[in-house]
Amino acid sequence: MSDIKLNTEWLEKLQPEFDAPYMQQLRSFLAAEKAAGKTIYPAGALWFNALNHTPFSKVKVVVIGQDPYHGPNQAHGLCFSVQKGIAPPPSLVNIFAELKRDLGIDPPPHGNLTDWADQGVLLLNAVLTVENGKAGAHQGKGWELFTDKIIALLNEQREKLVFLLWGSYAQKKGGLIDCKKHLVLTAPHPSPLSAYRGFIGCAHFSKTNQYLQKNGIQEIYWQLQKQCN
Numbered sequence: 001m002s003d004i005k006l007n008t009e010w011l012e013k014l015q016p017e018f019d020a021p022y023m024q025q026l027r028s029f030l031a032a033e034k035a036a037g038k039t040i041y042p043a044g045a046l047w048f049n050a051l052n053h054t055p056f057s058k059v060k061v062v063v064i065g066q067d068p069y070h071g072p073n074q075a076h077g078l079c080f081s082v083q084k085g086i087a088p089p090p091s092l093v094n095i096f097a098e099l100k101r102d103l104g105i106d107p108p109p110h111g112n113l114t115d116w117a118d119q120g121v122l123l124l125n126a127v128l129t130v131e132n133g134k135a136g137a138h139q140g141k142g143w144e145l146f147t148d149k150i151i152a153l154l155n156e157q158r159e160k161l162v163f164l165l166w167g168s169y170a171q172k173k174g175g176l177i178d179c180k181k182h183l184v185l186t187a188p189h190p191s192p193l194s195a196y197r198g199f200i201g202c203a204h205f206s207k208t209n210q211y212l213q214k215n216g217i218q219e220i221y222w223q224l225q226k227q228c229n
Contacts, residue, residue: 026142049077060120081113
């Protein structure tokens with residue numbers, strides 16, 4: 001983890017976490033997994049991709065996911081997003097379906113959400129790594145403490161952010177957020193198991209922009225570029 005590059009704003013905020021015992025233990029765990037020949041997603045250079053695309057002072061919206069996709073070439077450090085050339089997974093298909101219903105935006109031909117991240121949408125998984133083919137394999141190893149600190153820092157030191165909490169796992173993070181300072185929107189998870197129990201119809205994309213506009217903040221342009229790098 002020593003060779004990982006992190007945006008200077010975030011590094012300044014999070015340096016105490018990197019020095020904490022739990023992070024030393026997480027480093028040791030990940031090093032042992034690699035030494036055992038296990039494949040870890042995403043690639044090490046992408047573990048902090050969400051933070052690097054969305055610096056602390058630029059965050060407008062926070063989407064909280066659980067852990068990275070565990071198939072080859074999918075995860076690239078932004079929750080729900082997949083790399084170019086990979087078909088959007090079912091949850092992302094439903095996110096695009098709600099975008100179409102809410103704002104009339106046609107689904108793009110790819111599932112790369114980097115455009116959102118570069119506009120201030122922090123696409124943060126609670127756990128930043130996973131073992132190939134084993135969903136949740138790195139839960140409880142320390143990442144949750146790290147990402148909870150990210151949420152707590154944003155809650156304390158920023159104001160008028162929008163937190164999109166989809167599903168029960170993300171909604172548990174709501175306890176870290178002051179609803180008087182920020183807008184917190186909740187809905188069922190966009191997975192096929194729950195999307196039609198309230199995610200479809202939640203209108204979170206338009207509600208986010210209404211809140212930002214009301215507070216004099218540049219809205220998010222949710223239409224993704226047709227091509228992505």
